[in-house]
Each structure stands twice: as structure tokens, then as C-alpha cells.
Amino acid sequence: MRIIRINKNRNFIIHVFLLFIVFCLLTNSGVLNLTAKISNPENDFYSINQFKDYTIESVGNFDDNGIPNDVFIDGDYAFVAFYGLGLRIIDISNPLDPTVVSVFKENIRAIECIYIANDIAYILDRLSGLVIVDVSNPLVPVSLGQFDYGVDIPTDVAIYGNYALVTDTGDGGMLRVINIEDPAEPYEVQFFEDVNPINLFVVDDYVYVANYSGGLAIFEMRNVFQPVPIGSYDTDQCLSVYVSDEIAYVTDDNDGLILINLTDHENPTYIAEYSTSSDPLDVAVSNNMTYIATTNGGLEIINVSIPTSPALEGTFDDGGYITKLAITNDHVFLCDEEDGIEIIDVSTPDTPTEVAEFIDGGYYDLDNVHSYYTYDVDADDNYAYIADGMDGLEIIDLTDPTTPVEISQYSADFTATDVFISGNYAYLCTIEDGLLIVDISVPASPSLVSQTNDSIHLAEKVIVNGDYAFVFSVDTSVTDSNITIFDISSPSTPLTLEVIDTDYTENIDFAINGNYLYIVKVVQLEIYDISDPSNPTQETTLNLSTFQDEANSFYISGTYAYIGASDGLHIYDLSNPLNPVHTGNVEHLAYDANDVFVFDDFAYILRQDDTYDWGLTAIYISDPTDPTIASEDNYMIEDMDSEDIFVTSDYIFVAYGEAGVEIVELVPESTGKFGINNPQIFIVISFNAIFILLLIGKRKSRKK
Structure with missing residues (x-):
């Protein structure tokens, strides 16, 4: 009888152990998923091969490149809509010394226009639609509500009683009527299509609309559910309108200022006009x-x-x-x-x-050159280094990455396009002065060490490899390009060693791995031996068209090359430096991958889709033969160029053109698969489980 009881206990133990093994297999295979907050992506107890296990979250941003799109004066404060910077509230009680008292960015980064009424700001943003903010205390603006109506490009906003009148460019130009009686729950009550509105002005029960293609349009608003178009005055290309004392002051692209008599709203009549020197975009009367x-x-x-x-x-x-x-x-x-x-x-x-x-x-100049524009960013754990167009080199303190602070700047009469940090030096590409070498040993006080303006112009990218700097530049006619190799063993006296002619194309990038320089041009990969930097020799040229479409960006990490192409990310094994082997790819993640950066087990891609929206994608590359998307995010600002990306152990830095530098992080907070990835831990847990179950079984058998 005793032996029979032991066999029963053993059968129990075997059954439990088999169930444990099945559980582990199911969780690892993905059949059984448990929701868990993954606190450590390297944790052996979690699998991170699931599609989109990660999210990309904003940490902070640094931006001094915004465009002032609109300004509204209310009492002693100016409310400025800075495209890319959010809402700036400025104390103008002393106009000679304007002072920013607060900044509001919640839900607004692509702000177009603003209107203030009864201590409430009504903001139109390209990404968020109508954003409503309490500004009764200008020092502490508070978000009240938002109405996202799928706006295209908002053009103006005005207030009529409990309604916001909003215009945008969608569907031939829309005039929308939005109920704002409860600012927390705004909703649309009416809209007009094909109005093509640029500007609004409200007086009593009338709304005057500057219609770009139809001149001045007048609406009666007594019934907001059914506004009535009652009159109009045709101009060529109406841009703005201001009404005072029964006269409409209308600006027109062709005719300048036009004065219109509004005594009879149904039949407005011409008074006079004045021809301005150039396009009149806005008008006010006082x-x-x-x-x-x-x-x-x-x-x-x-x-x-x-x-x-x-x-x-x-x-x-x-x-x-x-x-x-x-x-x-x-x-x-x-x-x-x-x-x-x-x-x-x-x-x-x-x-x-x-x-x-x-x-x-x-940031614009009249020759359409981006003067104040973030082209590139490099970073370490303490500082970010920004190549910011005509602002030169900006050094940002990252002590609190949620609110990065500029501590210094090195600028002169040049446009900075790229920066590479090596030791105590920043190697800065410029359009006018070639390569600048800046001492950053004291980040708060950068100083110029040397420059190479006699040898290169229109410098666009620099890589430092040991005692050598490799600089890609384009000639002034934009018909040829080169990579110039400098000996920088003495930073104060850089020496030109050699120039490699790269035959200019728009799609060109380069990277260095050991003694080899790799240049990717469209679908060609050129490989140079640079073991003697003074005498680089081209070893081979490979055609990559069998594997990928046109290349846009290039990065080498370890023995693998990563190419961002118009059809996705492609990975090549460089174990044999002269014979790269295509190992894997992720297709159709980008229309135009502007940059690629690899850190640890992830490749980060700045991409543009076929609707020209920009975003950041993280690719899990621990297995180069089977890269998978770890996270895909579209929170980036539309209609702004992503230029460059840099990754540290903590954060991802995105040089975002007009929008400055965005600081984000990859957060493993989504659903993960609970499983055991490490076989050693699996064995230890298994034996521990068996031992515990045997003890339980033995004690039970003794009691019986």
C-alpha cells in the first residue's frame, strides 16, 4: 500500500512538471500572452520579439527656430503663436523690454493662429485642431479642451458669442462653426465648403471672410446653425480683412489695399484703393x-x-x-x-x-535658404551639441532632459550643417567655411581652434576616425562632390591628405569600418581601403539593386552595415569587408529614410511615408537575418524635415529642422510575452521546481 502511494505522488509530480514545461513553451511561442510592464529589455524572463512591444515617448525638446505665425494683444500681454515653439505669452507693459512670462506647449507644436476672448485663448494647430486654453493667469496657462476636426492647414479663428469660427484649407476651404460654451467639450454645429477662406473678422452679427479666390464674403450669423451668405465683393486674390466704421479694409495679392463701403451689407461698394509695394498679408486700422x-x-x-x-x-x-x-x-x-x-x-x-x-x-531668409535650422545633433550623457544653421554650434545642458537648457553657443558668419564630437573637440561642417574645429573642453565656453575654409566649401557631413577627419562636401556649382581626408592629430593645424571624388548625386552617404571607407550612392556601394589615409584606394564597387531600392542613409555598427532605402531598412554582413552579404530587411517602412542610427539591439530610422508625414521607427536587430519593427510612432510634426538622429544609452535625439531637437525615449511598456529566454535559468527553475515538488510529495507520503 505504501508503494502505491509513492507512485501516485510521483505521477502527481510528473504531471505538474509537464504542465510547467508546456506553460513555458506556450508563453515563449506566443500562444499564451500575459500583460506585463517590461522594466528591463535585457531581462531573461521576457521575450521582446513581439511586433511593436515598445512605444516611443517624448521626453523634452529644445527649439529656438520657431516662426512667429500670429500675434494677439490683450492688455499688457502679447500672445505669440510660434510655429514649432508653441504659445509664448509676453509681458509688454514696457514695450522696450518685452519679457516671456510663460510658455504653453500642451497639444500644440504646429501652431498657426490665435484669438483671445474673455481670458481664454483659442488656438489653431495643424496637428491638434482647435486647442482651448485658460489664460486668466498669464503666468500659468491651463488647458481646457480640444476639438480635433481633421484639419488640413488652419488659416484663422475668431469668436462669435459661444462659438468659434474656424477656417482651414480642407475641401476647397472650410468655414466651421464650433460650439465652445463648454470649453472642455467643444463640438462642430455647422460648416461651409468651397469658401477658400484666408482671414476672418467679426462685427456684431456679421462675419467678414477674406476669400482668396472670391474676394470679400459676408455672412449673417444670427442663426449659427444656418449662417446666411448675404453679400460679397469680388477681388482678384483676397488675403485679409479688417472692418471699422462700416468700411472694410481688404488686402489683395494684386491690388494692394482696397476700401469697401459696407453701409448696405447686401451690396458692398468700392471706395478706393492703394497699391502696396509687395504682397499685403495682413491689415489693421487705428x-x-x-x-x-x-x-x-x-x-x-x-x-x-x-x-x-x-x-x-x-x-x-x-x-x-x-x-x-x-x-x-x-x-x-x-x-x-x-x-x-x-x-x-x-x-x-x-x-x-x-x-x-x-x-x-x-529661420527663413528671402533666398529660400534655411538660415536658422537644426541640421544635426550629437550628444553624450551630459550635453547635446547642435548644428543649428546660422546659430552655429549650440551646446545644451541635459541635466533635466525634460527642459534642456542652452548654456553656450559658438557662431560667426557661417551656417552649421553637421557636428561630430570626439574628445574635447567638436568638428563642425559649415556651408561657407568648410570644417571648423571647436574646443569644447569647457562646454560653457567653446572656442575656435582652426578651420579649413581654403580647401572645402558646402561641407555637409564629417566623421572622425582616430587622428583623421573625413568630410563630405559639395562644390559651389552643386555639380560635384568630394570626401576630403584631414590629418587632425594636431587640431590647431589640420592637414589635407587626400580628396576622393564621389560624383555628386542627391542620394549619397558614407561610413567607416576599420580600414575601410564605404560610400553608398543610390544603389551602388563603393569600398575604399584607407589603411593609408594619405593614399586611399578603391577596392570594389557593388550594385545593390538586386536587394534594395535607392539608398538614403547609411550606418555601420560592428560587422554590419545598415542602409535606409526608399523600400525600408536593409542589413549587410561585413565580416568580409570587400564582399558585403545581404542578411535581412524590413520592407515598406519608409518612403524616404533620412537617417539611420544603430545602438545596442535597435536600429532607429527617421522616415517619411508616401503622404510626406515624418516619423521615427525602431527596428529590433538582435537577429540581423530577421529584423522586426519594435515600435512605430507618428507623433512627429508634419510638414517639417527630419534631418538627423543620435542615440545615447538613455535618449534618442532627433534634429528636426524648423522644430529644433526632439528628445524621446524607447519605452518597453506595451504587452510583452512572459517567458524564459535563458536556457540556464530555465534549467535552474526546473530543478528547483522538481526538488520542491519531491519534498511536498515525500512529506505527504510520510503523513499517510
């Missing part, structure tokens, strides 16, 4: 003066005391590109795409004078 923001002519002040005879009173032009304006007392606030916010004293309209400038943005 004390018989009309203030017009022109693209190339600055601020033009027109005397309209006699409406039938408008005459030029004064001008202010410092060569900028003005898009919007606002007036308070004797000061005009200009949104200048180059210079940020300019404050102009117009107490004497015939001689307007600039009294202050708020430069927290602006």
Missing part, C-alpha cells in the same frame, strides 16, 4: 491709419482719414518677411519670419521706429 504687413516691403502705414484718397504715411522695412501684425496704443507688433517679433513705435506714423525685438524664432 486712428485713421491702416497698417499693412507686406512680404518684402515691411510695414506700410496708409493714411485713410479721407477714405476716398488713401495715401502713404510712413514705412518700416529692415529686410524681413512680415506675415502678421497687431496694434496696441502707439505700438505695432510684427511677426517677422526672420527676426521674430518686432515692436514698432508708431506714435509718429510718418517715422515708425523699432524699439524692441523678441528673437525667439525666425
